Amino acid sequence: MATSSPVDAELLRRYDRPGPRYTSYPTAPQFSTGFGEAQLREAALVSNGDPIPRRLSLYVHVPFCMSPCFYCGCNRIITRDLSRAETYLARLYREIDMTAALFDRDREVIQLHFGGGTPNFLSPAQLQDVVDCLRRHFLFSSSPERDLSIELDPRFISASDVAALGAIGFDRASLGVQDFDPLVQDAVNRVQSVEETRTVVDACRANGFRSVNIDLIYGLPKQNAAGFTQTLDTVIDMRPDRLAVYSYAHLPELFKAQQQIDAADLPDPDTKLGLLQLAIDKLTQAGYVYIGMDHFALPDDALAQAQDRGNLHRNFMGYTTHADSDLIGLGVSAISHIGNSFSQNPRDLPTWQAAIDSGRLPVARGMSLNEDDQLRADLIQQLMCQGEIPVAALERRYAIDFDTYFADALLQLEPLAADGLVRREPGRILATTRGRLLLRNIAMCFDRYLSQPAATSHTPRFSRAI
Secondary structure (H helix, E strand, C coil): CCCCCCCCHHHHHHHCCECCCCCCCCCHHHCECCCCHHHHHHHHHHHHCCCCCCEEEEEEEECEECCCCCCCCCCCEECCCCHHHHHHHHHHHHHHHHHHCCCCCCCEEEEEEEEECCHHHCCHHHHHHHHHHHHHHCEECCCCCCEEEEEECHHHCCHHHHHHHHHHCCCEEEEEEECCCHHHHHHHCCCCCHHHHHHHHHHHHHCCCCEEEEEEEECCCCCCHHHHHHHHHHHHHHCCCEEEEEECCCCCCCCHHHHHCCHHHCCCHHHHHHHHHHHHHHHHHCCCEEEECCEEECCCCHHHHHHHHCCCEEECCEEECCCCEEEEEECCCCEEEECCEEEECCCCHHHHHHHHHCCCCCCCEEEECCHHHHHHHHHHHHHHHHCEECHHHHHHHHCCCHHHHCHHHHHHHHHHHHCCCEEEECCEEEECCCHHHHHHHHHHCCCHHHHCHHHHCCCCCCCECC
8 A cells, every 4th residue: 555646735635624533433423322231241242152253352441641741632541649550450350350251261362452541651560460360361362463562651661661561472562752853842741752762662672572663643733844854764763663643633622631732833734734745755765655544564564464465454453453353442441342343431430440349341332233334334444454445345245236325425435536536446446546645535435424413513523634
């Protein structure tokens, strides 16, 4: 999915409107409180009945952060009280015990990911305890494809801590950077040196980590081409296996921390598009493959290889290589995808704690997918991961006539085709090179929920496409 053609600024400007990131379909705003613990238990029971046991992916949410990053829209709790970790873990262990009982023991865990918040708010010893608890309750695969990954804040971890994580079995790490420009770092309250970041990258490699990802953001306050060029050059010199270059979504109505950012400091739309072009040019010239959305990887990385094989997958953890697994989310706000269902834990800590303390699975909301949801989810998954809609395959799989079933969607797609974002080929609809930057816009044509009244609310729910 490599792209190196110039960004058409005028075209992107026209399509730069709010829309889902499609880490799921239907998206989380469609979840309802009508889906609860009973529905999750039923979904797990049905999933256990598959003739060939589906593998499992585990996600553990650690909500705590030492300091607030003003750009952040994640579910996190700001505290320097390390004792809160033990209180949280005591309940997490109970959730693990209750959740694991839902699934047959022959279902192997192929992936474990710690996200946050800041997972390294937990000490290596505490992380070891969590992994040990999970190993007691689930069957971990011995396959070389198994991943144990963790998000790390380089400001609060040492090389010896990384060595301890390697000994636990972690083999993939994702590091937040965003930008190395001191003016930008001050504006977003995340001061992080090149040296401490490089130390963590080097420690990961010295301790057996197979892959290191670095996160950058374009569109931050006080960001400009000169500073972002230097950041990109510095990061490329570190040679991470993967990069995520996210667009900053300024939604202070939704994320209180963003109210600390002066909107007047944000780059104007043309400057922001220039930063995107800069990232694409530099990363592709440095040999990175454009995976999709905002992700890049070296050609020999597992993400790029999975895309070549056609089994790349996208879920709440982003792009992943494990398409054939059920996702179990653990911890406050975590989302699960079991069979044809989604479920989410409470987003606030007290409600999550109360559910655990009462011996209940902490399901706050979710949904069961009907046949139309499953079809559209399949279509959008293929588009987001492979850059195409496999029309012929979908017709066979779901016994439909594609043009009849999606007549309304194809009408919405016509302007995108006229603008050169997609083209129709025998048996498929293909996103063009310029269209790969606007996969969200293409997918929105097939999202039946966007036309419903809730989607027309004046309260912003989605970030802009660019």
